[in-house]
Amino acid sequence: MATTKSSGERVQQKGRTRSALLSAAVALVSAGSAPSVAEVADAANVSRRTAYRYFPTQEQLLVEASLEGVRGIISSAIEGNGTVGKAGKGDADIEARLDRVVHAMQQSAAENEQLLRSMIRLTVGTRPDPKRLKRGYRRIEWIAQALAPAKKELGKCRYERLVSALSLCMGIEALIILRDLRGLSGNDAENVSRWAARTLLRESLLEAAPKRTKK
Amino acid sequence: MATTKSSGERVQQKGRTRSALLSAAVALVSAGSAPSVAEVADAANVSRRTAYRYFPTQEQLLVEASLEGVRGIISSAIEGNGTVGKAGKGDADIEARLDRVVHAMQQSAAENEQLLRSMIRLTVGTRPDPKRLKRGYRRIEWIAQALAPAKKELGKCRYERLVSALSLCMGIEALIILRDLRGLSGNDAENVSRWAARTLLRESLLEAAPKRTKK
DNA sequence: GGCCTTATGGCACTGTTGTGTCATAATGCA
DNA sequence: TGCATTATGACACAACAGTGCCATAAGGCC
Numbered sequence: 001m002a003t004t005k006s007s008g009e010r011v012q013q014k015g016r017t018r019s020a021l022l023s024a025a026v027a028l029v030s031a032g033s034a035p036s037v038a039e040v041a042d043a044a045n046v047s048r049r050t051a052y053r054y055f056p057t058q059e060q061l062l063v064e065a066s067l068e069g070v071r072g073i074i075s076s077a078i079e080g081n082g083t084v085g086k087a088g089k090g091d092a093d094i095e096a097r098l099d100r101v102v103h104a105m106q107q108s109a110a111e112n113e114q115l116l117r118s119m120i121r122l123t124v125g126t127r128p129d130p131k132r133l134k135r136g137y138r139r140i141e142w143i144a145q146a147l148a149p150a151k152k153e154l155g156k157c158r159y160e161r162l163v164s165a166l167s168l169c170m171g172i173e174a175l176i177i178l179r180d181l182r183g184l185s186g187n188d189a190e191n192v193s194r195w196a197a198r199t200l201l202r203e204s205l206l207e208a209a210p211k212r213t214k215k
Numbered sequence: 216m217a218t219t220k221s222s223g224e225r226v227q228q229k230g231r232t233r234s235a236l237l238s239a240a241v242a243l244v245s246a247g248s249a250p251s252v253a254e255v256a257d258a259a260n261v262s263r264r265t266a267y268r269y270f271p272t273q274e275q276l277l278v279e280a281s282l283e284g285v286r287g288i289i290s291s292a293i294e295g296n297g298t299v300g301k302a303g304k305g306d307a308d309i310e311a312r313l314d315r316v317v318h319a320m321q322q323s324a325a326e327n328e329q330l331l332r333s334m335i336r337l338t339v340g341t342r343p344d345p346k347r348l349k350r351g352y353r354r355i356e357w358i359a360q361a362l363a364p365a366k367k368e369l370g371k372c373r374y375e376r377l378v379s380a381l382s383l384c385m386g387i388e389a390l391i392i393l394r395d396l397r398g399l400s401g402n403d404a405e406n407v408s409r410w411a412a413r414t415l416l417r418e419s420l421l422e423a424a425p426k427r428t429k430k
Numbered sequence: 431g432g433c434c435t436t437a438t439g440g441c442a443c444t445g446t447t448g449t450g451t452c453a454t455a456a457t458g459c460a
Numbered sequence: 461t462g463c464a465t466t467a468t469g470a471c472a473c474a475a476c477a478g479t480g481c482c483a484t485a486a487g488g489c490c
Contacts, residue, residue: 047469252476
């Protein structure tokens with residue numbers, strides 16, 4: 001009862017149907033529509049009933065699909081053109097690192113605004129379950145990468161506060177706010193994000209090393 | 216045919232049924248549920264068919280209801296305890312004004328997180344129609360009120376940029392990011408918002424009046 | 431009051447979500 | 461190859477979103 005009944009679970013078969021459903025859903029969601037479960041199932045050559053076995057609700061199916069789509073988008077945006085860079089000494093360099101990350105992020109956010117908006121709509125409803133996959137965790141990783149050379153200098157408290165504040169300034173939520181509330185274009189929105197991020201970083205570094213005079 | 220057929224439209228009757236539907240929906244949405252059209256109609260003592268005459272889709276009904284609920288929340292939060300204040304000369308005063316606004320906003324956002332989350336979910340899907348009522352326009356008004364004494368000093372460009380950046384640091388979206396991505400408590404989230412807002416304001420004032428030394 | 435206009439309610443209908451049940455096909459193992 | 465296990469498919473079903481149609485009630489105007 002406990003361990004396993006050998007390999008009674010047909011992992012390969014399940015994997016195939018699951019990824020068939022998921023890729024069909026990704027295609028449809030990326031096309032901008034909100035497909036019904038029947039549509040996704042048909043596109044995947046799978047029974048509707050089976051689709052419900054893998055994704056208990058339409059919402060979960062579309063969430064997973066949009067997160068899958070976003071994953072592809074963003075990794076190519078940042079890792080694709082070697083954004084963050086390796087070396088790091090001096091504040092100017094850190095500023096440049098962060099600026100590159102903000103630029104790449106806002107660029108790809110603007111390019112895939114619709115998809116990211118539907119991801120937000122699908123994930124923002126309830127506080128996230130600790131077990132279910134979260135949105136936006138990559139954002140924190142990139143911020144951490146950009147800030148890595150200054151982490152020691154900042155100290156734990158200031159570092160965490162800066163990461164949190166930067167996570168407000170970049171990403172799809174920032175783009176949505178600047179567009180919907182402020183009516184900005186994609187370019188103007190990116191400039192606001194970059195200015196805010198740069199400013200918060202500078203101030204944090206100044207607080208950490210008050211000896212230097214400003215600039 | 217053109218002008219009017221006297222008062223053929225029964226404005227009062229329509230107003231009554233509309234507000235009956237809306238207040239019933241506000242009550243149900245504020246309770247955290249996503250009521251069906253039939254539920255709202257029953258609670259309002261109105262036919263389901265009639266509900267659809269006033270709100271073409273369930274979504275529009277719930278959107279209007281959540282926006283209505285948010286409107287009530289927020290007017291009490293800010294106007295209730297006279298937050299912004301009148302006088303204003305000197306940077307410290309502006310900082311204090313802004314800090315009060317951020318505090319009031321994040322406080323009420325945390326208190327009504329569920330309702331605000333559903334408002335986001337319902338309104339974030341599509342870019343806002345210019346004619347339909349927007350979410351978050353009050354946020355800009357309060358930021359503008361807090362910044363009013365420094366508007367001239369900042370100059371148009373820096374002022375607009377600062378308003379935009381501050382709109383990223385406060386409000387329900389900021390709370391959601393700090394909670395979901397960063398796992399912060401309501402208190403910690405508010406502290407991040409206040410620090411970021413204060414920092415961005417200071418830097419803007421410094422840029423505008425570079426003569427003074429920092430601090 | 432009577433009459434005309436208009437909002438409302440009731441009913442029927444289609445399409446979708448989500449679930450239960452059971453037969454059938456695919457898979458892994460001997 | 462045959463067999464037990466397990467995923468899948470087909471069908472049925474209830475609930476809900478929307479919509480059309482028509483009768484009826486409520487309102488305004490004389």
